Amino acid sequence: xxxxxxxxxxxxxxxxxxxxxxxxxxxxxxxxxxxxxxxxxxxxxxxxxxxxxxxxxxxxxxxxxxxxxxxxxxxxxxxxxxxxxxxxxxxxxxxxxxxxxxxxxxxxxxxxxxxxxxxxxxxxxxxxxxxxxxxxxxxxxxxxxxxxxxxxxxxxxxxxxxxxxxxxxxxxxxxxxxxxxxxxxxxxxxxxxxxxxxxxxxxxxxxxxxxxxxxxxxxxxxxxxxxxxxxxxxxxxxxxxxxxxxxxxxx
Amino acid sequence: xxxxxxxxxxxxxxxxxxxxxxxxxxxxxxxxxxxxxxxxxxxxxxxxxxxxxxxxxxxxxxxxxxxxxxxxxxxxxxxxxxxxxxxxxxxxxxxxxxxxxxxxxxxxxxxxxxxxxxxxxxxxxxxxxxxxxxxxxxxxxxxxxxxxxxxxxxxxxxxxxxxxxxxxxxxxxxxxxxxxxxxxxxxxxxxxxxxxxxxxxxxxxxxxxxxxxxxxxxxxxxxxxxxxxxxxxxxxxxxxxxxxxxxxxxxxxxxxxxxxxxxxxxxxxxxxxxxxxxxxxxxxxxxxxxxxxxxxxxxxxxxxxxxxxxxxxxxxxxxxxxxxxxxxxxxxxxxxxxxxxxxxxxxxxxxxxxxxxxxxxxxxxxxxxxxxxxxxxxxxxxxxxxxxxxxxxxxxxxxxxx
Ligand SMILES: Nc1ncnc2c1ncn2[C@@H]1O[C@H](COP(=O)(O)OP(=O)(O)OP(=O)(O)O)[C@@H](O)[C@H]1O
Ligand SMILES: [Mg+2]
Numbered sequence: 001x002x003x004x005x006x007x008x009x010x011x012x013x014x015x016x017x018x019x020x021x022x023x024x025x026x027x028x029x030x031x032x033x034x035x036x037x038x039x040x041x042x043x044x045x046x047x048x049x050x051x052x053x054x055x056x057x058x059x060x061x062x063x064x065x066x067x068x069x070x071x072x073x074x075x076x077x078x079x080x081x082x083x084x085x086x087x088x089x090x091x092x093x094x095x096x097x098x099x100x101x102x103x104x105x106x107x108x109x110x111x112x113x114x115x116x117x118x119x120x121x122x123x124x125x126x127x128x129x130x131x132x133x134x135x136x137x138x139x140x141x142x143x144x145x146x147x148x149x150x151x152x153x154x155x156x157x158x159x160x161x162x163x164x165x166x167x168x169x170x171x172x173x174x175x176x177x178x179x180x181x182x183x184x185x186x187x188x189x190x191x192x193x194x195x196x197x198x199x200x201x202x203x204x205x206x207x208x209x210x211x212x213x214x215x216x217x218x219x220x221x222x223x224x225x226x227x228x229x230x231x232x233x234x235x236x237x238x239x240x241x242x243x244x245x246x247x248x249x250x251x
Numbered sequence: 252x253x254x255x256x257x258x259x260x261x262x263x264x265x266x267x268x269x270x271x272x273x274x275x276x277x278x279x280x281x282x283x284x285x286x287x288x289x290x291x292x293x294x295x296x297x298x299x300x301x302x303x304x305x306x307x308x309x310x311x312x313x314x315x316x317x318x319x320x321x322x323x324x325x326x327x328x329x330x331x332x333x334x335x336x337x338x339x340x341x342x343x344x345x346x347x348x349x350x351x352x353x354x355x356x357x358x359x360x361x362x363x364x365x366x367x368x369x370x371x372x373x374x375x376x377x378x379x380x381x382x383x384x385x386x387x388x389x390x391x392x393x394x395x396x397x398x399x400x401x402x403x404x405x406x407x408x409x410x411x412x413x414x415x416x417x418x419x420x421x422x423x424x425x426x427x428x429x430x431x432x433x434x435x436x437x438x439x440x441x442x443x444x445x446x447x448x449x450x451x452x453x454x455x456x457x458x459x460x461x462x463x464x465x466x467x468x469x470x471x472x473x474x475x476x477x478x479x480x481x482x483x484x485x486x487x488x489x490x491x492x493x494x495x496x497x498x499x500x501x502x503x504x505x506x507x508x509x510x511x512x513x514x515x516x517x518x519x520x521x522x523x524x525x526x527x528x529x530x531x532x533x534x535x536x537x538x539x540x541x542x543x544x545x546x547x548x549x550x551x552x553x554x555x556x557x558x559x560x561x562x563x564x565x566x567x568x569x570x571x572x573x574x575x576x577x578x579x580x581x582x583x584x585x586x587x588x589x590x591x592x593x594x595x596x597x598x599x600x601x602x603x604x605x606x607x608x609x610x611x612x613x614x615x616x617x618x619x620x621x622x623x624x625x626x627x628x629x630x631x632x633x634x635x636x637x638x639x640x641x642x643x644x645x646x647x648x649x650x651x652x653x
Contacts (some may be wrong), residue, residue, distance in 0.1 A: 038428055050492060060334055069495075071491070072492050073490075073491050073492075073494050073495055076492055076493060076494035081492070081493075088488055088492070089486065089489060090482045090485040090486050090489060091486065092481060092485040093478070093481060093482060094487055097481075097482075100475075101478065101479070101482050101490075101493060101495070104475055104478075104479070104495075105493050106494070108497055110496040111495070111499040111500065113499075113503060114475045114476050115470070115474050115503075116470065116474065117474050117475055117476075118470075119473060119474060119475045119477070119478050120256065122475060125475075155396045161489075161493070180328045185354050201392040207535075
């Protein structure tokens with residue numbers, strides 16, 4: 001039994017079958033990559049996992065509990081964090097404030113009326129946020145406006161915001177898209193390190209094969225909303241069906 | 252100091268000094284000079300500065316921090332006013348219970364309206380609040396006449412029970428609001444050479460409440476709660492996927508700002524114990540939106556400046572009539588004098604709305620941060636002249652969170 005079990009999930013948008021009978025099992029403490037051509041339904045699948053979309057049929061279980069029928073914030077509180085395809089950060093806030101908010105969410109739950117406290121006195125939260133920033137090599141940008149950073153930095157910040165919550169499952173939607181090569185390699189190193197150090201299960205959508213083959217222990221290939229194959233990276237590389245569907249080559 | 256960081260404490264101190272000495276600061280012109288009509292240091296107007304300042308500061312907690320634009324906040328001001336007058340009628344002429352009950356009633360009212368309206372965001376939220384406020388206005392005007400006294404407005408009368416101090420009306424005239432015996436209309440006039448200053452009890456009561464309200468607003472801005480509200484404005488989606496339920500945060504902000512409006516309403520009737528339905532009308536709700544944007548939404552001092560600016564215009568600019576204009580330009584040849592007066596006529600007196608409207612447009616287009624941004628730009632201009640190296644360094648590293 002994996003920590004995440006997706007069974008027979010279907011999702012239609014009008015006439016389009018975005019997901020057709022998707023089954024997916026992600027083993028705890030592993031890194032599972034989901035690849036597939038544009039429009040294959042990868043992001044749609046993630047949306048079904050975090051409560052952004054509700055599948056038409058099927059079940060999604062996380063650690064033995066169904067996530068269906070829960071709102072995004074409840075699903076996050078269960079231990080699932082998500083990085084989006086386009087960075088979703090608090091652009092009007094500073095980097096450190098961006099980091100403090102997930103720390104508050106982790107410490108105080110989904111709502112706490114702390115109107116009389118002072119944010120600059122929340123030592124534990126600030127410390128935790130700074131350690132995480134240090135970890136992703138962004139402490140020098142601590143007081144910058146998040147919106148004014150480069151796209152790569154925004155991504156890194158978003159990943160850090162998810163990590164600081166110590167999620168059990170981290171969902172990444174093309175985390176290195178739009179990043180320079182060096183940033184991509186840094187991100188790969190970071191993800192490898194946190195997976196080893198922190199018991200985090202990772203599910204990653206990625207087009208960059210270099211990233212996929214550096215990180216993934218298992219790969220699922222999605223095409224037109226249906227999983228084609230699921231296997232180890234070594235086997236996927238040479239799989240004729242994959243070459244045909246994904247790389248557009250005929251075997 | 253007082254749990255405020257250096258910068259905030261300085262700002263608070265400046266506001267305290269300004270408010271305490273306002274009766275002097277706002278009366279810079281000698282009584283019989285031609286400029287005396289620009290003096291704003293009379294109790295009635297100064298009270299209004301503070302009361303609308305409170306209203307706008309509270310509104311800013313909702314709009315400035317969360318970005319939810321309510322078009323119905325006048326309903327809370329009105330509800331607070333009615334509640335206050337009822338306390339005068341039923342309980343006592345002491346302003347304290349009136350003000351407290353005004354805040355509680357406005358708070359309860361905003362729980363209901365906020366709970367429903369916050370199910371939507373953006374323009375739909377604005378429309379819902381507007382609808383609620385207009386409904387309240389219409390009800391106050393007609394159906395709820397037993398409570399609101401309809402068109403006439405709710406007033407004190409000699410046969411009110413006033414269970415605690417009914418005796419106050421024994422001499423046959425209507426009683427006046429007091430603070431443990433100190434009448435709100437009590438004033439102390441000081442004449443110094445050609446200048447006259449009025450220190451009014453009601454004004455200083457408003458001042459105390461306004462300073463407390465301003466202090467509370469600073470603390471909210473600097474609290475984790477305030478940070479959450481700013482985060483909601485910035486990216487609600489990220490909030491949800493970070494495990495935070497935005498609804499209670501926005502509702503709390505809504506209710507707090509509703510209670511600020513209630514406080515303003517309670518103070519209003521403490522200065523003048525009369526409440527009418529027009530206080531709930533949508534134009535009133537629009538006014539507080541203008542104040543906040545004009546001063547600078549999301550800034551601490553902006554709403555106070557905006558409230559002062561608009562109230563000054565409404566009361567002072569509107570008094571400039573053709574006679575005054577003729578007086579000013581009398582030194583010009585007759586034809587030219589008439590021409591200038593003719594040109595200026597639409598912008599002054601009853602036309603003050605036109606000038607204010609133009610100013611508002613200029614601010615929104617050229618100074619999106621409102622008067623506060625104007626102040627900052629001027630400040631930067633000076634500091635750049637003085638020490639360019641320092642200013643350049645500052646602009647690369649933005650202000651820290653604390
Ligand atoms: N909310 C929606 N409403 C209607 N159609 C949608 C919606 N979301 C996605 N789709 C469609 O579903 C299909 C799958 O989209 P999805 O975003 O999941 O693809 P993807 O695999 O993530 O692609 P990419 O690699 O480009 O990100 C696409 O054809 C898309 O147009
Ligand atoms: Mg996608």
